[in-house]
Amino acid sequence: MHIPNTDPDLTIEQIIDGISNQYQSLSIDCKLDFGKNVTLKKVEKGRIIVKEGQYSDKLYFIVEGCIRVYYLKEGKEISDWFAFENEFVSSINSFFLSIPSPHYVQAVEDTTFLEITREDAFKLMETHHSFESLARKAITQIMLQLQSRIVSLQFETAQQKYDNLLLIRPDFVQRVPLSYIASFLGITMETLSRIRNPKNRI
Numbered sequence: 001m002h003i004p005n006t007d008p009d010l011t012i013e014q015i016i017d018g019i020s021n022q023y024q025s026l027s028i029d030c031k032l033d034f035g036k037n038v039t040l041k042k043v044e045k046g047r048i049i050v051k052e053g054q055y056s057d058k059l060y061f062i063v064e065g066c067i068r069v070y071y072l073k074e075g076k077e078i079s080d081w082f083a084f085e086n087e088f089v090s091s092i093n094s095f096f097l098s099i100p101s102p103h104y105v106q107a108v109e110d111t112t113f114l115e116i117t118r119e120d121a122f123k124l125m126e127t128h129h130s131f132e133s134l135a136r137k138a139i140t141q142i143m144l145q146l147q148s149r150i151v152s153l154q155f156e157t158a159q160q161k162y163d164n165l166l167l168i169r170p171d172f173v174q175r176v177p178l179s180y181i182a183s184f185l186g187i188t189m190e191t192l193s194r195i196r197n198p199k200n201r202i
Helices: 014-023 028-036 092-097 118-127 129-155 158-168 176-185 191-194
Strands: 039-043 048-050 058-064 067-073 076-083 089-090 104-106 111-117
Touching: 014 028, 014 058, 028 048, 028 104, 028 118, 028 129, 028 191, 058 129, 067 176, 076 089, 076 129, 076 176, 089 092, 089 118, 129 158, 129 176, 158 176, 158 191
Parallel strands: none
Antiparallel strands: 039 111, 048 104, 058 089, 058 111, 067 076, 067 104
16 A cells, blocks of 8 residues: 655654555544553654564554665575665564564665554554554555565566556655665576666567
8 A cells, every 4th residue: 555645753652643644544542542542653664673683573564765674695685675765664573473574674775664563553452443453454565575476476476566566656766775686586686687678678
């Protein structure tokens, strides 16, 4: 879900109103409790938010910017997931299983996000039915995105992967370094350069 024209200077209350409008209608009491349990943070481009091996109990809602989730394999960075404005992201294994994160979580751009802990999120789910519905929708969105990536890696050609990426997110190439995109698509930089060259489509 992408909601354009997000203002990074919105207040927490305004951001929560936006979440309520776009994901799940939240009751007034739920919004108030939600606002008391989140932190609005801003990080600069390149900042590592979660490191591999770190326990992470945080869930993030991106107000402005882009976050990458990646892991290291034989010293190489493999981009596993990107999240943009109005999307939720976390070190999902660590958040749900309380294990050391196998991933790094990094800001690709200067990024503003809401942060909530697992404990606070679960308390809100127990207290407010509307927040429980919100959490279910957010988790479903994350799972569908990851499932779509698995299918893409298994069954699509390099050209199809790239074309579908731009179909879903036309500004992806302008916002994410090509080396990150290549690793995300599971192709080499040489292959990415070839399929991006219009002459190769003749």
